Amino acid sequence: MPSLSLFVTLVCAHLLMLAGKPVELSVWSVPAFLWQDAALALGFGLLTHWVRRPFIVWPLYAAIAAYAAINAVVAQVLPSPLTPAMWRAARGTLGDSIAWYANLPNLLVCLGVLAVAALAPFALRRLRDTDARLLAAAAAATVAIGPFASGRIETGGWHRNAFGALLPQSLPPADTTVPAGGWRQSLFESHAGSVPGTALASGAGAVAGTATDLSTLRAAARGRNVVMIALESTGSRFLRPYGAAEDPMPNVSALAANAVLFESAYAAYPESIKGLDAVLCSRHPALDVAAETLASADCDALSEELGKNGYQSALFHSGRFDYLGMREIVAGLGFDYLADAGTLTGRLNSSFGIDEATTVESMLSWIDRREPDRPFFLFYLPIAGHHPYVTTAAGPYPPVDERHRYLNVLHEADAAIGEFLHGIEQRGLDGNTLYVIFGDHGEAFGEHPANIGHSFFLYEENVRVPYFIAAPGLVTGPSRVTQTISAVDTAPTVLDLLGLPIPGGYEGFSALDGRDRMALLVTDYGERWLGLVDGCSKLLYRVDDAAAKLFDICADPAETYNLADVRPGQVALYAERLTGWARAMRAGILARVR
Numbered sequence: 001m002p003s004l005s006l007f008v009t010l011v012c013a014h015l016l017m018l019a020g021k022p023v024e025l026s027v028w029s030v031p032a033f034l035w036q037d038a039a040l041a042l043g044f045g046l047l048t049h050w051v052r053r054p055f056i057v058w059p060l061y062a063a064i065a066a067y068a069a070i071n072a073v074v075a076q077v078l079p080s081p082l083t084p085a086m087w088r089a090a091r092g093t094l095g096d097s098i099a100w101y102a103n104l105p106n107l108l109v110c111l112g113v114l115a116v117a118a119l120a121p122f123a124l125r126r127l128r129d130t131d132a133r134l135l136a137a138a139a140a141a142t143v144a145i146g147p148f149a150s151g152r153i154e155t156g157g158w159h160r161n162a163f164g165a166l167l168p169q170s171l172p173p174a175d176t177t178v179p180a181g182g183w184r185q186s187l188f189e190s191h192a193g194s195v196p197g198t199a200l201a202s203g204a205g206a207v208a209g210t211a212t213d214l215s216t217l218r219a220a221a222r223g224r225n226v227v228m229i230a231l232e233s234t235g236s237r238f239l240r241p242y243g244a245a246e247d248p249m250p251n252v253s254a255l256a257a258n259a260v261l262f263e264s265a266y267a268a269y270p271e272s273i274k275g276l277d278a279v280l281c282s283r284h285p286a287l288d289v290a291a292e293t294l295a296s297a298d299c300d301a302l303s304e305e306l307g308k309n310g311y312q313s314a315l316f317h318s319g320r321f322d323y324l325g326m327r328e329i330v331a332g333l334g335f336d337y338l339a340d341a342g343t344l345t346g347r348l349n350s351s352f353g354i355d356e357a358t359t360v361e362s363m364l365s366w367i368d369r370r371e372p373d374r375p376f377f378l379f380y381l382p383i384a385g386h387h388p389y390v391t392t393a394a395g396p397y398p399p400v401d402e403r404h405r406y407l408n409v410l411h412e413a414d415a416a417i418g419e420f421l422h423g424i425e426q427r428g429l430d431g432n433t434l435y436v437i438f439g440d441h442g443e444a445f446g447e448h449p450a451n452i453g454h455s456f457f458l459y460e461e462n463v464r465v466p467y468f469i470a471a472p473g474l475v476t477g478p479s480r481v482t483q484t485i486s487a488v489d490t491a492p493t494v495l496d497l498l499g500l501p502i503p504g505g506y507e508g509f510s511a512l513d514g515r516d517r518m519a520l521l522v523t524d525y526g527e528r529w530l531g532l533v534d535g536c537s538k539l540l541y542r543v544d545d546a547a548a549k550l551f552d553i554c555a556d557p558a559e560t561y562n563l564a565d566v567r568p569g570q571v572a573l574y575a576e577r578l579t580g581w582a583r584a585m586r587a588g589i590l591a592r593v594r
Contacts, residue, residue: 003045035146079450080526219499235442265467291325439465
């Protein structure tokens with residue numbers, strides 16, 4: 001009875017998770033989506049047969065049902081049941097975002113699952129033994145067929161129930177030999193047209209795009225101060241210099257008007273903390289490696305390299321370091337001064353951080369306190385842009401939905417950046433400062449099914465970011481660069497601009513060398529995805545079932561037409577490159593752990 005009741009409860013919770021999702025319906029759907037529920041119920045049945053102690057069985061039943069109910073609510077909001085990475089993130093820092101979704105509809109979903117759990121034992125107690133055995137046999141058949149059935153349809157990851165999402169996964173076997181030219185070397189510069197099954201689109205197709213010669217900027221910023229601003233949750237598509245109809249960040253747009261602007265820039269990982277490591281250590285976050293592990297792996301951080309050359313350095317974060325291993329990351333980067341919302345007193349205090357104006361005041365105060373005869377490196381990490389999109393005052397956009405509230409927080413962040421730029425000018429430092437401005441990742445608002453926020457997918461809205469370099473007096477007028485740049489290219493590019501040596505262990509390359517390379521992408525927040533951008537071609541590869549999506553992002557920037565079946569040869573080569581790279585990156589990080 002407990003086992004059957006649990007199965008009914010788990011199925012109810014799973015169906016609520018699937019509600020509204022674009023799941024594929026076929027003869028395979030029932031075993032594909034329900035086999036994990038059947039497996040858990042059968043396992044629970046064996047346990048109850050062995051234990052036979054109600055004071056153990058029923059509390060355990062209640063705990064499993066409660067966890068399933070919580071995940072039914074989570075799946076109404078996010079594109080995955082709770083994974084280990086999501087559990088690590090669900091701390092006090094996200095309190096305001098969690099509270100935002102504590103509404104009546106979600107409460108009713110949770111209570112509904114709990115009600116089924118409470119009533120099922122009474123409703124099923126009259127079930128005949130013969131019927132119970134038939135149901136158990138059907139459950140066993142579902143478990144036997146389920147893994148095979150999951151591979152026959154597109155499940156979107158929803159074959160996992162609340163407990164399946166917690167299970168560890170392994171990487172598929174792959175060749176980890178570094179290819180000639182490195183992992184980011186385009187596969188189609190010399191192979192286009194000769195790969196079986198590869199029909200490239202007219203024009204660029206998968207061939208690397210035209211590079212821009214920036215070699216004249218090498219060492220041109222020698223001795224300048226360096227200011228880096230990682231715009232929180234800011235995708236390029238929201239900014240005027242990238243074609244947006246609105247202009248939520250006019251101060252940023254004005255700075256970009258006299259800058260080297262990269263039209264095809266990508267975050268290495270669609271989350272801030274691992275993204276910070278990618279920027280400053282010039283390495284890709286490895287699949288299934290926590291930020292704390294990254295922090296313990298040796299790297300030649302940009303801040304340390306600049307410190308060796310006489311720079312004073314500071315990192316200011318409007319959020320809180322006590323989130324997803326960020327404190328461990330920043331502690332090992334060699335900054336002389338660190339400040340976050342835990343040390344700064346703001347006008348606005350949310351669970352995630354403080355207002356940007358307060359952080360900017362503290363940044364300018366630090367500049368005033370520094371040793372004036374030494375250059376400085378200042379890294380600014382705003383938090384405005386992150387859900388729940390709270391501002392200190394009304395913005396220019398009517399807050400009719402989350403997208404407009406998001407634009408308002410970008411506008412407020414921009415106002416603070418404007419005050420900072422003005423403060424630099426007032427201090428006479430503008431003509432001797434190098435600015436590197438980029439988005440740490442994008443932000444999604446349902447452009448693809450279940451895609452909200454930023455961490456779960458590698459679509460353009462998640463990873464394509466603004467990226468530009470400004471140097472008043474050195475860069476005059478706009479210079480738009482079409483070649484692809486990755487977040488891991490930031491540290492070597494800055495060092496090249498300053499005329500300083502680039503460490504040999506960097507995975508990134510200076511953007512000044514004029515070469516076009518692939519951008520490599522990874523996320524493991526919900527499902528595990530790998531991705532690459534190679535000219536106009538973009539592959540998304542789901543590790544756990546080898547599902548692939550291939551897009552021509554020049555002809556189809558919204559990524560609506562999957563070309564995987566049309567270009568199987570291209571998909572196979574890209575997938576082989578990605579899986580080999582992922583295994584090599586993981587091994588490389590773990591080998592450097594102190």
